[in-house]
Amino acid sequence: MLVFSDLEDQSGIWKDTRDLFSSDFLYNSKDSEYNDEIYLDALDDIQDRVWECGGGKISAYGLPTSRNREKVTNVIRREKAYNRERLSEEVAEKSPMLNEKQRIVYDTIMTYVNGRDNNQVGAAGSNGFFLAAPGGTGKSFLLNLILDTVRSQGRIAPAVASLGIAATVLHGGRTARNMFKIPIMEYNEVRACSIKRNTETAKLLLMTTVLVWDEVVMANKNTLASLDCTMRDILWVPAFMGGVPFVCAGNLRQILPVIRGGGKNDKLIQCLKSSWSG
Ligand SMILES: Nc1ncnc2c1ncn2[C@@H]1O[C@H](COP(=O)(O)OP(=O)(O)OP(=O)(O)O)[C@@H](O)[C@H]1O
Numbered sequence: 560m561l562v563f564s565d566l567e568d569q570s571g572i573w574k575d576t577r578d579l580f581s582s583d584f585l586y587n588s589k590d591s592e593y594n595d596e597i598y599l600d601a602l603d604d605i606q607d608r609v610w611e612c613g614g615g616k617i618s619a620y621g622l623p624t625s626r627n628r629e630k631v632t633n634v635i636r637r638e639k640a641y642n643r644e645r646l647s648e649e650v651a652e653k654s655p656m657l658n659e660k661q662r663i664v665y666d667t668i669m670t671y672v673n674g675r676d677n678n679q680v681g682a683a684g685s686n687g688f689f690l691a692a693p694g695g696t697g698k699s700f701l702l703n704l705i706l707d708t709v710r711s712q713g714r715i716a717p718a719v720a721s722l723g724i725a726a727t728v729l730h731g732g733r734t735a736r737n738m739f740k741i742p743i744m745e746y747n748e749v750r751a752c753s754i755k756r757n758t759e760t761a762k763l764l765l766m767t768t769v770l771v772w773d774e775v776v777m778a779n780k781n782t783l784a785s786l787d788c789t790m791r792d793i794l795w796v797p798a799f800m801g802g803v804p805f806v807c808a809g810n811l812r813q814i815l816p817v818i819r820g821g822g823k824n825d826k827l828i829q830c831l832k833s834s835w836s837g
Pocket residue numbers: 656657658661692693694695696697698699700701809810
């Protein structure tokens with residue numbers, strides 16, 4: 560809204576809503592009340608997002624100046640900023656709530672993730688997990704518990720979803736396109752993501768313990784292929800997603816990818832289920 564809309568009285572809006580904008584940072588901090596540091600964290604986050612969508616300094620839009628940082632979207636800082644104590648409490652509270660099937664999935668994935676050394680391929684079994692289940696059966700609940708568990712151990716677990724609204728349900732979720740700079744591709748085209756070596760995002764992928772993608776069925780299969788070939792390239796490992804444990808979830812009975820001007824066949828061809836091999 561700051562970049563693309565003509566908002567009036569941005570500084571007034573910030574004053575009225577800054578607690579709402581900063582609530583995640585308060586939750587993840589050791590403080591119990593809002594303070595200037597928490598507001599600065601929120602302003603840094605807003606600044607990162609404004610830069611991501613091509614805007615300038617937020618002070619130019621009438622918001623208070625954020626910290627005087629370089630123009631870097633520091634994805635690693637964001638992924639490491641979780642309050643491990645609070646996450647451990649959350650895991651201790653939510654873990655006993657898993658039902659029998661969720662427990663089997665959680666244990667299988669966590670055993671795989673914990674059983675392999677960070678950033679090394681070699682644990683037995685496939686590193687790809689696909690939770691296919693009807694809506695409302697607790698897929699996101701389970702993904703969030705996996706994310707909280709891994710992050711409470713101080714390890715990195717980026718979480719993405721195919722659409723913005725789905726990303727809001729995931730803890731620390733972002734859209735896959737935004738996180739991995741997945742290019743807009745023609746029908747049946749696969750191009751690598753715009754992630755250069757030595758960038759923050761490339762370093763993040765090298766540090767990743769587990770990668771989570773919710774509502775994956777809504778994504779065109781080319782976007783997953785794009786991420787797959789990028790991960791293989793950046794990690795220099797010729798295995799699926801560069802060997803990084805990849806957990807995705809979706810419901811094949813829900814919304815298939817949208818193909819502009821396409822018919823049912825096109826949707827089925829571009830769906831994850833008729834995906835690539837290798
Ligand atoms: N084991 C559980 N204990 C308590 N609540 C749960 C449990 N599993 C899921 N829920 C709750 O059930 C609701 C639906 O779960 P969730 O959103 O994870 O389902 P979903 O399979 O991801 O649905 P959709 O595919 O429609 O996104 C949520 O409110 C979630 O908190």
